[in-house]
Amino acid sequence: MTHSQSSGRRCDALRRRQFLRGIGVAVALPAMPSLARQRAVASESPAANEMATTSTGAPLRIAFMSIPNGVQQDHWFPSDNFELNDSMRPLESLRDHFQVISGLDHVHATPGADGAGDHARANATFLTGARARKTAGSDIHVGVSVDQVAAQTFGHLTRLPSLELTSDVIRNSGACDSGYACAYQYNLSWSSPTTPVTPEPNPRQVLERLFGSGDPASRVNNYLLRQEADRSVLDFVLEESRDVERRLGAHDRRKFDEYLTVVRELESRLKSAEQFREPPATDMPTPRGTPTDFGDYMQIMYDMLLLAFQTDSTRVASLLLAYDGSNRSFPQLGIPEGHHHLTHNQRDAALAAKVAKIDQYYIQHFADFLNKMSQTEDVDGNSLLHNSMIVYGGAIADGNRHTHENLPVILAGHGGGAISTGRHLRVASQPMANLFVTMLDELGTGVGQLGDSTGRLDLAAT
């Protein structure tokens, strides 16, 4: 990066601060703290500043949304020439900003030798492309998820390496799906094959984590106080941890390492927070808690994600809209039956129509999010949506038969102009992970392989 480019971008940041006030979610920005970091990194390794950046130098972001229980396929997939079907109707006005990809599979979501438990398994496979070890809890193992690979490669560029969210807090007690540990069913993101990254269900906590607690006027100060307090406490925690580690037996140590990794990561983040000292600000009111209406709930979590991207607090996110197997009913749509129950409809047309209606409901909220993304200007004058790659889908194709081929996948955003949109891309049957490694390539991570990936997709803009 040359000097003139970086100072040019600082102007962009100023411009951005001016215009962001008043759009959907109003945001005021500090002078792009991550840029300082980028410059520092650039002098050490020339390749690093290429990461997660568009050709114009704007941040390039990725996000993953998961929907449960597959889709009603005959209502969902568009025609070859991209005429949208019922379920995708809400995306009509955004048709130039996304594409539907068919032909992607998750072979590790199939039963194989593992038998029942398709929902938990699919949930665990979706972003990892790996097969979840069938265990009720003692030796959980799946794979690192695509978002976490990204976070681990360029997460240091932003205030938070990644953001994991959910709009589903329903938990059944007792054993989870057919002998699978609950971790598989309730987490999308995995920072190691054995470590799920718990998603945050509380919008209030997300906002306070990003911007500080209290009313808008006191947030910045509270944020700084929190950082200061955390720093001193963490020093103590690390000393204590070293004492504890010294005394643990071999087996205990394995589990404790998971904890130590987190504490060390947090410590290094707080140290590097010198660059991120001044938090971004927003005058969005603090959410009071979790909305009772599911639509409102999805919307507020999407809003939190938008805020995080807008302020460049992170470039990586996952949002578990509802865990796979969710049996939520939709009285607001006149559907009293449970979603999961309805998907096993044995092709009864009336029941299938209800599933399609639920699919559309999920898409509607996704479309609202994309709309806001498309109306929010990024530092380079393009929209946030332009500078993003957003995957929406799941690891079950047909919820009735539990197939895992030709999965429902939407890829929204233009990747900063690098990828083509406005089409139904039919690819030869291949692993979903091929899409993920292609995205990681676009982000410049240099990661060769993920899960069961066998190659790349051609997404290039023509």
Place this chain on the structure above:
Amino acid sequence: MHIHVLFVRLMVVISIGTICETCSADSTSLDSYDRDIKPLLQKYCGDCHGGGSSDGNVTLDHFQSAEEAAAVPELWWKVLKNLRSGVMPPADSPRLEDSELEQIAHWIKTQAFQIRTDHIDPGSLSVRRLNRSEYGNTVSDLMGIEFDAALLFPPEDSGGGFDNLGDALTFSPMLMEKYLQAARAIVGEAVPTVCKVLPHQTLVGSDFQREDSKTRSSRLDGKKSATVEATASIDEPGDYTVACRFKVDGSFEFDPARYTVLFRIDGQERLSQEFGWGDDQYFTQTYDENWSAGEHAFELSLEPVVAKAASDGDDQGGSREDTSVHFELVSLRIEGPTDTKRLVHPDRYERFFTRDEPPLENAQREAYATEVLRRFTNRAYRGPVDDSTIDRLVKIAQETYRQPEATFEQGIARAMVAVLASPRFLFRLENVVPPEDPDATFGLVDEYSLASRLSYLLWSTMPDDELFRLAEGGMLRAHLAQQIDRMMSDDRSRQFVRNFVGQWLRTRDVTQIVIDPLVVLGYEEEFQSLRENFRSRSRRLREEEMSEDDRQLFARYRELRSIQDRFDSDLRTAIRRETEMCFEHIVSEDRSLLELLDSDYTFLNEKLAEHYDIPGVDGSEMRRVELAKDSVRGGVVTQASMLVITSNPTRTSPVKRGLFILDNLLGTPAPPAPGSVPELEDSASRFGDHEPTLRELLAAHRENALCASCHARMDPLGLALENFNALGMWRDSEHGQAIDPSGSLITGEEFQDVRELKRVLKDQHAADFYRCVTQKMLTYAIGRSLDFRDEETIDRIVQRLESQDGRFSSLLQGVIESAPFQKLRIKAPETVDLSSKITPPSTELAKVTQP
């Protein structure tokens, strides 16, 4: 000091390494494979799993030697489970004699599982983090405040059916941030940062009384006029501040109601304002008062806003029924007089500080800080704390309190934040009594660790003073039985019921499950059309002006509306409590656990009794109710909790109900899973002109051998419960077709209805149930998944239950006295536990072991 010595000894043990003596199985037992075991397997299993047959991909006759046979413990574990549950040999084949089964079981346990029955290995346990509810309870007990961890922390991921398993309790950056945040918030609320404050007193809702009744509450219904009053007495005249915290909440369907509120102090108006619906909104008002000594009165009045004249077309119509609005004075805090000389300690001062005020001189301050922090940290860490930790904490405290303007208490509070963020607080770190045998691979946990194991099992919180005192004196093991009794009769043992029964029988889920009563009871369409009708007209409809037809329709609408609301929080609570109270009853009277399968009593209040169609139970209080001789109720499988949580939002699921019984009551092992699930094609065309019943659909399912392997186990159990709808209410038919609850279990027993099924379960499957409940409770108690190495431990507890008629105390004592609960691995036994490898001692470790 004691701890240091202990650890040095443990380190030495680890660094030396040992030769395992338990690995070579004794030869006589190995011989018994050829002599005794092989012929039995040939006789009972050979037709299907030998001589070239391999049903379910299982063969039992291909081993060249006894050693080869013993080398596949996972296979023998399956064999053992299937034999014990009676699933194998199949129902129509010859059965093993008890002695033959015992012979096989013994060989499997001692040879294939390599269990030393005289020296049971406790197994490998991961260090456990406090889960969300344990953390909340521990904080509340330690700090003396109510802390609701569910507001800040996400739910934990369970493993093996419980949310307290070390291996399943994971850690993430977000969680660490939350622990830091929580530590600050908790200390901020609980720990005083000054020594003296103005005198103060606080009134709460129950201090307020209605003029005309005995009800004590300051929560007022926005649709009814009411006045509540309270008084406070002060003995020193002067300037006081009165801070009132108010709350506005409610819900409405068509139109919210409005009302005015008047708040008076000593007859003087302090607040007069109109309110309407609010979504849990809180606000605080502060009033300055100059008071004389004596009584002072507070009065809160509410008056509904009367509907405006009908002519302006904006009245409330007939919809007020659906509106609920409330105004509440949550608390009233009086502080003063502002210039008093009689300052007092803030709340909870004595909980954390031991002197009236901190000393002023530096060295004395340091000594006092050390004393205060040691006292606190010993409790927080649930065992004696190291000097090095105290030194660090005192430094943190000093850094703060040595600053100008800062108080001593602020410094202490800052250090306490660090304590609550420490891994020694967040994790349950355990120590072992140094074993005499230097080669030992496991030993007894020390008394502090045992105290924590007991308190987290029975109370889901930290040990109390008595447990600490006993542990400190090394007297806890000697008083174990007496302590268990004391702990079980303490109120905190409700946590055991909430958390253990809540997850085992899933009663926790009753509050969140969504069931639509109108659909379940078949009124959905009628209700929707009535609702549309009245919604479109609500603006102008007044009941007294309705036509007779409208009036009847409206009455019907209200009736259906009340049906829609029937599955409300009161009923849900009653449903959850029924199951919990049945369990509590068995615990407190030390009755047989078999009463969970079938009993001639249950626990009901009026609402739940009405739900069950049982007459003669009045009032909201839950109490023991004797059931009629032919009653279908009594026993978990007929309780609404189980029936509801296994249902879909609009209908029952016999499959889920069957699975619940197999998983949670019988522990019947899962059959080999099918590779792929075939689709049920065109069900409608199979049944010609009629809509197939659930029973017919499931029967079609079972025609496929692949499906039958599972569904033959689940379906008969679930179909026997079809007389209970998705809300757990009785029904004789569904969609006009009579329900046929008869069937037979995979083990062969036949039954005509749920009454007979319960009897079959209780009479024929008591051993399965004992084994199942033992496994559940052992898992919960020791915080890890069980494996085949635990079979002997389980067997002993099951034997104890059988010999003591299933009494709860035999289960509880059996679990607490078991090796996994009493002991802890120091290192992995090398030959038995191949999966966990010993990490070579680190350089730091080596340093510790240097003399």
